[in-house]
Amino acid sequence: MAKHKYPIGIQTFDKIRSDNFLYIDKTELIYNLAHGNSQYVFLGRPRRFGKSLLASTMHCYFEGRKDLFKGLAIENLEKEWKKHPVLHFDMSKAKHLNEQELEYYLCLQVEEYERKYCCDDNVIGSGNRFARLMKHTYEHTGSQVVVIIDEYDAPLLDVAHEGDRLKNLRHIMRNFYSPLKASDPYLRFVFFTGITKFSQLSIFSELNNITNVSMWDKYAGICGITKEELLTAMSEDIDLFAEHNSLTREEAVKELTENYDGYHFSPQSPDIFNPYSLLNCFERMETGSYWFASGTSTYLIEMMRKYKTLPSEIGGICKATADNFDVPVETMRSIMPLLYQSGYMTIKGYSPLSKIYTLSIPNKEVRTGLMKALIPNYINAELPTTVIGELAEMFLEGNIEGALCLLQKFFKTVPYCNDIDHEGHWQQMLYVVFSLFGAYGDVEVHTSDGRVGLVMVLWGKLYLIETKLDKSAGEAMCQIELKNYAERFSLLSLPTVKIGINFSTRERGITDWKVEEV
Template structure:
């Protein structure tokens, strides 16, 4: 059997089907939506999760291109295959624009659609052009119009937290989308994708009947790839990855889940793989970081600093849905941005309290995020050198040589220029938390509560549990005494692991570890 090519970065449904590339069948979702009572739908998902491919699939379906759907679920479900006129408006090209550029872009994508349907209208007002386009297409074809808007929020994401620019850009987009309400009699189906919800755009403030399916259980798997889909459709890719890395197929699936799985988009969502990373991993036969490396994290890091988010707090948390599924431009915490951008996801739900548990989805995101944060604690190019030191530390800890690992860390930190933010213990705790987290093979947590206090850092390896206490401008004996005085080890006595206590002292005058004790 010849392995189908993986459509990495290909967002056109017809191209995938005509070239016999791998397609994960999402057409039953489309059928259910198209035959439900509503007209207006919105879906939020992180970038590179297949939103554009979903829109392209919808376009082919509503245009009645039945030949493209042979062998897919919708072929058996759909009986009529009515052909509708489809207006496709992709806002992906409207990123990083000013007001004038955005106006020009809107007129351009409208002109493209006007030419497709032979419509002429020369107004310079995008909202009037869209109104005329919908009504003219309805008149020409005698059928209601389907409007598909991909990445509706793209022009606003860059300025979401710059109030002066956001207001002007948002007014343009609000005006542009307003015809969707007035043209309701002429519309068969309207579908919008995006990353976030902008509360003051007309689609949410005026279209009060819009169905937001982003957190609906029935649509949790509409984008991305579930484990069932992986096992059903990609066995040849799993076998190739296993052979290339000298692993068994079962071990490959476990590593794929560890690296790229773990997303949940509703209370009862199945686990969802990041499709871009998963397909890239199978195609390249490795386990590299793909999704995180494909987009800049500068904006995210800046927002984490703006909201004064400590790296150690990017861990398991509980929240109501209103705390993370809320409009980005009005958010009071970083949580909505982290969730909607794909850096944290749903990991559990308590029906009685209606509390969601949120956490980092997988290893790829965790490592990529903390590597991005490391330069805030290690200046300049030293963060890159730190990657090598951290990898070497990981080997030493795997060999149960925590003393050697700390000596290596001390040697490395001695090469790092003096940092201004060295006057409080928390800075070093966060820096060490990032470094230990990037060891990647171990479970690391901070400020772990015990009956008598809190352990600064707890690290779990294959056969050991390390209790690490930090002191600033004191000595390692003081750190060790705190571990013993508060009997932190008792809290973890049932872990079944050999417990190692580590007391570490930092000297702010040199910005480095000066001494440590291990017991």
Template sequence: METKRLKRLPVGIQTFSNIIEDDMLYIDKTEYIWNMIHLCKYIFLSRPRRFGKSLLVSTLQAYFEGRKDLFKGLFIETVEKDWTEYPVLRFSLSTAKHCNKEELLLELSNKLTHYEAIYGKGAADEVKPNQRLKGIIERAYKKTGKKVVVLIDEYDAPLLDVVHEEEMLPVLRNVMRNFYSPLKDCDPYLQFVFITGITKFSQLSIFSELNNLKNISMRPDYAGVCGITAEEMLTAMSDYIDDFAEAQEITREEAIEGLKLQYDGYHFTWPSPDIYNPFSLLNAFQDHDYTNYWFGSGTPTYLIEMLRKFNVVPSDMNKMQTLASDFDAPTENMASITPLLYQSGYVTIKDFNRATRLYTLDIPNTEIRVGLMDSLLPNYVSMRKEAGNTTIAKMYLALSKDNLDEMFSLLQAYLLTVPYCDNANSEGHYQQLLYVIFSLFGRYVEVEVHTPTGRVDIVMKTDKALYLFELKLNMSAQAAMKQIDLKDYASKFALSGLPIVKVGINFDPERRTIGDWKVEDA
């Protein structure tokens, strides 16, 4: 049988013209673009990093530059008749990360200099970023006779790394507020303004002054504007699924299920189509492997710092609930980390109750759960993360063989090597440690599970069994097992369809490890 030729996958390619000219795979998003440009003059879109925002901006740039040749065979070719060429100013602030005030000003100056070379420099007193941007827009309009398109990608990139810093954030925020401020005054010269980011900093001028800025981030009709929908994967990427399945030596159905568990699960409104992380999915198809690509591309420092600031423990990110109004909470004045976790892509919408306006949020998929827990592991095993990961891998193998004695022996020995931890004398510390470890196994795990007679400390489900864990501190495993039996926790799970295993664990706070454990079938 002849092997079907597959187009090259645009892994890491964010330039629309490169993808089209090099005949790479492109998932047609131009119907969204057509709808956007006819919706409103000023539009804002929030999506997590590496979710296709930059490619969307690049596609908009090609459209407004009138490059009809690039859109052959795409939706927008069927509806656009004029293909007017507009002057386009495109600014990507992704190059302005990890900057102090002087470095940020220099970066902005370099970007403005590029367009001054095209449209001319202003008078000698046109020196501040806002003055220069205003001058460029006006001169571009006069020189071309066409209104100007402004595309700003990752507008908040300079601010995210300092969102937890009370001194630096206001300084950089003022610089960026100054830079964006001309957009309102330049309205007569503007054709279209499109701004992307991860979060919403309400005190920046684009939100406080552009009161007609349309935020489409949670609109159902733009749910699939970035990312790859389940339907797009099954149709436009069907041959890649077959290729992946063949390389993995599994069926097409098994490949679809595996990819869904690993990379699917994002919803940016409710109801919403299932959205796959595009960066991870493209890499998986290219490498024929299930790997944590999105997390491997870098865990933002700001997220870990904000988790600490809000005292968020790992299990708190399981089935979070938040009001619809919380999504508009300004990033710099957050009362909760929930909006930031959502906007950054670490939790996503799983349900919505219209009566209460409550959203239920949860970790989207296995890639994010495992990657997030791996990032949080050092909080529980100090800096011995590499040795900890090796131990966890061995524990996973022991669990897969139903050998819990070996699993806990490995953890007991390992914890003896971990330096002193301030929280090691609390039951909650060990509960969260086990939650992180079991999550790294890729298993369903939940803490403080309610039953009619009390709460089970930890419930973990595998393909073979349902495990009920009761933890004690400086008591005995027998005391923990006695509580499981006394409160008859197992009865709540009798209809689970899996054998139930009771596990009592006692932690020794002086030695900072497991004292003893007891395992029994229910």
């Protein structure tokens, strides 16, 4: 059983096909998109989800490179293989540029095609040069032009919270994109990829005929790897992963699903795996936080601070209409749109009657990564991986006393931090710690007799945790007994562990606790 060659970091379709790397066939969807009713199309997906490979595949298709598509679905769909000139711009390399640098970069992008199609460069301004390039290329080749703009929003994402700088960069980008509308007679197809929508850029304000297919059911699986594709095209990879890790095939699929599945980009979307993490997992034959570790934006963490986002707010589920989360990032009123569009939250359910979506974190990789990133906001220090591992083992073995003792010791080693004089701070801290080793739960859960501080489900057990501040663990446990919280969750039919914990502002951590297993 041979191991596939995995195209990790390779985003060019011709290289993948020519060098026999694994390619998951998306060409039927590409054909449908290219021959749909819209001439202008936008697709939004999180980073490292295959947008650039999709753009490269379209590039090769519109250039009529039939040889690269041998054996793929599109080979039997396309009869003409008509060749079009393609202007393909990659905006991902235009991050962190100032106004002058961005304008220079755009001119360089245009200049490459001016040379290719013998177009003079004596026009000033990237937008003006782009406008003339499209018309000249059409006249020079006698064929309508295809324009592909990959990661169109990359120059703006990291400055979306910087008012004046965003305004200046946005003005440059708007001037560059605006000629597309007037160039309509010369264009066969225009395709944009990106993460979010910037409402004041010309592609959404002036190109009022652009079709945003980001949440269309028929294109939900155009990027990423669906569950069906994993089980068929990558079946041998699953078996190799299972063998290497001494798992059955079913256990291997479960492991991969828990870590990398769970994405949905439309109401009727299939289950979609993160392609970057999945390929890295098969390459190394072990699970890891590959996607999250590959470039989590500091901007995301800054925005979470700006909106005072609590871990329990993003760790649970939320309800929203599409207008609440599929909105331009610069007009959002909460962190939710950014979390969804960046891939940290995804669709988990949809009600056709109310048109309300259920959103949540997609999988274990994202949940663990987000919580680790948030820990410094609560204790001014990182929680060492060794401590996380020891805590996980102790909870798995039922050694709650040992786990709480370890947490107590850890809290004594961290620097002083503000905002510890209210109970909610410590509840959120415990929520983050539990989430790091796979627990699911909520804070301040309502019951018929009150609210229980923290409810978590971990490895087949239900944990009811009540916290007190500058009081005693006994008082916390009494509240659990008095309110009869266990009865509220009896329908879960899980072994229950009741934990009362007292935190001290003077000691800056846990002073005592009580544990009772039901």
